[in-house]
Amino acid sequence: MFAPIVKSDKKQLSFWLLCAFILLLKIFQGDQSFFIQKWGSQFEQGPLLDWYKWLYHHLATLVLYALIPIIYIKLILKEQLSQYGWQLGDWKYGFKILVIAGALAIVPVYLSSKNPGHRAFYPLTTLANESPKLFILWGLSYLPHYIGLEFFLRGFMGFELKKHHGILVAIMVTAIVATLLHIGKPQGEAWGALFGAILFSLMAFRTNSIFWPTCFHFYLGMLNTYFCR
Secondary structure (H helix, E strand, O other): OOHHHHHHOHHHHHHHHHHHHHHHHHHOOOOHHHHHHHHHHHOOOOHHHHHHHHHHHHHHHHHHHHHHHHHHHHHHHOOOHHHHOOOOOOHHHHHHHHHHHHHHHHHHHHHHHOOHHHHOOOOOOHHHHOOHHHHHHHHHHHHHHHHHHHHHHHHHHHHHHHHHHOHHHHHHHHHHHHHHOOOOOOHHHHHHHHHHHHHHHHHHHHHOOOHHHHHHHHHHHHHHHHHOO
C-alpha cells in the first residue's frame, strides 16, 4: 500500500521523519520541564534552578536541532554543510542588514519588555542581570539555543525545503513551525515569532548563511534579557 511512497524518494521520507522525531524529542525530553521533573528536587526553587533548567534546555536545543541534523547531512545525505547555510555567506550584505535590523529592533523589544505578561515570563533567570559577568555568562549559555534553533529551522529545514519546494514554501513552513514552538510563551512573542521567522528566513536565503539570522536572533534574546531586568 505504502510502497510507492517509500520508493519514490527515500531521502525525502527520512528527512520528514527525522524532523518529526527531533521536534517530538525537543518538546518533551529537551524541555526545561523535563529537567525539573528529573533533577529539580536537587535545587531550591529560585534563580539558580532557573539557570540550570534553561542551560539544559539550551544544550538540548544544540544537540537535537544542530548535532543530529549535521550527522544526518554528512552520513546519510553525504552533502556539505555549506549547502545548509553553515558558512559566512554574503558577509557584506549580512553585516549591513544585521546593523540596520538591530537598530530598528531596540524600540519594539523595549516596549514589549514593559508588558506585564511578557515580564511574567522574562528574564528566564534573574541571575542574568545581577552583574555584567553573569550577563556575559548567561549569554554564553544562551547562544547554543540560537545556534541549534537557527540551524534546524533556517538551515536544515529551510534550505532543504527551498531546494525541493521553492522559497515560499520554505519560508512559510518554517515560520509555522517556529510559531507553534512558541506555544506557552507570551502571545505577543508568538506573533513576533511568526513575522520574525519570515525575516530570519529571508536573511538566511539572501546571504546563503544561517550565521546572520543566528546573530540577530541571539541579539534579540540578550536585548530582551537586559530590558527585563
